[in-house]
Amino acid sequence: MRTRHYGKPPARQSDWNAIKSLLPYLWEFRGRVVLALAFLALAKVATVAVPLVLKDIVDALSPGTAPLALPVFLLVAYGALRLANSTFGELRDAVFAKVTQRSIRRVALKVFEHLHNLALRFHLERQTGGMSRDIERGTAGIRFLLNFMLFNILPTILEIGFVAAILLVKYDPWFCIVTLVTLVVYIAFTLWVTEWRMIFRRNMNEMDSKANTRAIDSLLNYETVKYFNNEGFEARRYDETLQSWEKAAVRNQTSLSFLNIGQGAVIAVGVTILMLMAGQGVVRGTMTIGDLVLVNAFLIQLYMPLHFLGFVYREIRHSLADMERMFGLLAQNTEVSDRPDARDLHIRGGEIRFEHVGFGYDDRRMVLQDVSFDVPSGHKVAVVGASGAGKSTLSRLIFRFYDATTGRILIDGQDIRDVTQKSLRRAIGIVPQDTVLFNDTIYYNIAYGQPDATREEIIEAARSAHIHEFVETLPDKYDTLVGERGLKLSGGEKQRVAIARTLLKNPPILVFDEATSALDSRTEKAIQAELQEIATNHTTLVIAHRLSTIMDADQILVMEHGQIVERGTHGELLAQGGAYAHMWALQQQEQQEEEEKLKAVGV
Structure with a gap:
């Protein structure tokens, strides 16, 4: 670049x-x-x-x-x-x-x-x-x-x-x-x-x-x-x-x-x-x-x-x-800007559609090529693939951090380039892989999802994210400073703060961008249950690394080199015996080896 x-x-x-x-x-x-x-x-x-x-x-x-x-x-x-x-x-x-x-x-x-x-x-x-x-x-x-x-x-x-x-x-x-x-x-x-x-x-x-x-x-x-x-x-x-x-x-x-x-x-x-x-x-x-x-x-x-x-x-x-x-x-060009006649995004159900989308961070290398898929209203669609396949680029395009080079992205039939960025991002919530918090209190970081929320609403969001009990054990409780980029909290605690923040925002569309891949297995299982709970009745796009976390998805997309090479449910993809089945077998083997090591040390 x-x-x-x-x-x-x-x-x-x-x-x-x-x-x-x-x-x-x-x-x-x-x-x-x-x-x-x-x-x-x-x-x-x-x-x-x-x-x-x-x-x-x-x-x-x-x-x-x-x-x-x-x-x-x-x-x-x-x-x-x-x-x-x-x-x-x-x-x-x-x-x-x-x-x-x-x-x-x-x-x-x-x-x-x-x-x-x-x-x-x-x-x-x-x-x-x-x-x-x-x-x-x-x-x-x-x-x-x-x-x-x-x-x-x-x-x-x-x-x-x-x-x-x-x-x-x-x-x-x-x-x-x-x-x-x-x-x-x-x-x-x-x-x-x-x-x-x-x-x-x-x-x-x-x-x-x-x-x-x-x-x-x-x-x-x-x-x-x-x-x-x-x-x-x-x-x-x-x-x-x-x-x-x-x-x-x-x-x-x-x-x-x-x-x-x-x-x-x-x-x-x-x-x-x-x-x-x-x-x-x-x-x-x-x-x-x-x-x-x-x-x-x-x-x-x-x-x-x-x-x-x-x-x-x-x-x-x-x-x-x-x-x-x-x-x-x-003098820097904003690159992504609202059109003069841009209107607010009108959400009916939150259906997402990618139509022949192509994108490259650099003109010399395309990251996505002719990507098309739908996330129906209230459904969960997962995207899996090797690192560099273009999975996280999908979430960046939905948020309009970049505009697609070719094709278009629709939400409830509206091209996201025709609506205001503010209304678009108001409708989408994300739990990212690497949650970076502000160097402020836990209360501030949860409230960031909706700054005008009441204290009761913020505490309720923390309860739903199963972090309230932990916060109450701290000397300063919700006034505890999290440090630069949230480094005073563990990975699981930071993810729960991110979940609480997204719950407080309560958007119709959710994006989980490898939200648990950086956590240990035990913490991942606990947080995964919370993510499944908040995804209920939401249009959800899950970008996943561990396949065990997206078995319940309505549809799974397998990406390689910026293209969708397989699509279907967990069972359908295993039956095909293709790239997904190979990835599943490898991860099952890795998980088995990890469990055997834990047994060997008496854990």
């Missing part, structure tokens, strides 16, 4: 696409955005007005003049403008907070829902640790992008315009020219170096995701690591990725230092030239001390945010790089 790498940056337009994807969230709170921008503009007006007032104060108090009175009004105005600057800035942040947090929430929810809508193929190929890190970095990138694009780049540009206009109107045009040339050189240098540095950031992200993938995978398989004494091997694999991340991080930091030095040099040259010009103007008498202070204050006010603007631009580019992989997830 070809491996699909999700989240690869799709050329240069990805940055603009990432920004465009955030615009609907800003538009939803357009009133707040406008108000925040108004506070921003007022804060910048106050910021630019401060040096102008400061110039008048200095001129009024200069030693060369005889002040008639203390310029109280100017001093109060100076303080008021300082207060206005900080107050409007805080009001801006307070008004915009809901926009930022709601945007992050909406995008995170959109990614989460999209991941659940993706086909099983994607989830079989995904790397959970790296994917979770990509989402984590992506949401952090959104927060930074929204705040700093609106509240740092925009106000800095606004401030540059104000300052340039004042310098042009009040002083020699060369003040404005030198200021603008310095800005152009600074911005050009920042853009050039930042683009060059992005390769290091992307490499860091890739190595970070890879390291997290290896760490999560190793921890999820903790027991396997211990069984084979491979702690050192896992640590070396993890450290190999961290070494690559370290190299990229060092290059990222050294290139950042180069960028900061260059930016500092550009600003220093520009400030020096302007101060020399202002100092010369004072000496010549064309400018006052207040003018010198004004120019200096403007330069400090201008170049400090400009220097920060360089940082903001770098971080915005980093944020866009962080968001690339997350938005790459949203």
Whole structure:
């Protein structure tokens, strides 16, 4: 099967696409955005007005003049403008907070829902640790992008315009020219170096995701690591990725230092030239001390945010790089989706029909070929065959984890591709071979079959699955945590939880996908009786490994290499003396040998 790498940056337009994807969230709170921008503009007006007032104060108090009175009004105005600057800035942040947090929430929810809508193929190929890190970095990138694009780049540009206009109107045009040339050189240098540095950031992200993938995978398989004494091997694999991340991080930091030095040099040259010009103007008498202070204050006010603007631009580019992989997830095709005119599945009896169904996980290899059979309403049909014959693929197709390549699947005469996936899966319950539970309580895991069920209904389902008595012996009873993937419970206990969950859902159609093949014989017999009981009056498809568990089936299908080679009841198939009879003989022999071994050890 070809491996699909999700989240690869799709050329240069990805940055603009990432920004465009955030615009609907800003538009939803357009009133707040406008108000925040108004506070921003007022804060910048106050910021630019401060040096102008400061110039008048200095001129009024200069030693060369005889002040008639203390310029109280100017001093109060100076303080008021300082207060206005900080107050409007805080009001801006307070008004915009809901926009930022709601945007992050909406995008995170959109990614989460999209991941659940993706086909099983994607989830079989995904790397959970790296994917979770990509989402984590992506949401952090959104927060930074929204705040700093609106509240740092925009106000800095606004401030540059104000300052340039004042310098042009009040002083020699060369003040404005030198200021603008310095800005152009600074911005050009920042853009050039930042683009060059992005390769290091992307490499860091890739190595970070890879390291997290290896760490999560190793921890999820903790027991396997211990069984084979491979702690050192896992640590070396993890450290190999961290070494690559370290190299990229060092290059990222050294290139950042180069960028900061260059930016500092550009600003220093520009400030020096302007101060020399202002100092010369004072000496010549064309400018006052207040003018010198004004120019200096403007330069400090201008170049400090400009220097920060360089940082903001770098971080915005980093944020866009962080968001690339997350938005790459949203770009994944869902593969299986509802048709625009899809309607809910209407269940009358729950009859299942496969009509000439063919399917392949890969175009080069078909798993099912021309499979046709019926499961009449209220009947039990079993499917048996060697591993890889395509048995479990049948259940995946019924649930529409994949769509059939050829042919069609009908439930009560309705093509399952014409109905909504939600209504389809609501009508089907499954007890799988490998029951994976949520790392929560037993109560939660049973209630998952119908989250709005009452406690009495949940306990009744547990009684029917014969697990209630066991739960009552536990110290925390139904509040007992089952651990990661339910590892604190035995195989039989997990299967009973799965049965209780399915009983609580109470669907008209049941699928038992080798539900007891991983259990010992004694546990299997106990659970098999429970499965037979709940299958009564349900349309049931049983995918079986042990033939002794499906002797009572209304029909048994024998599959080989993706095709049905035999069909009939247990007795009819034994009488045919074909593949089923051969499988039965082998399993009977294995069971006899197992019983003889148990007798030999006195069990």
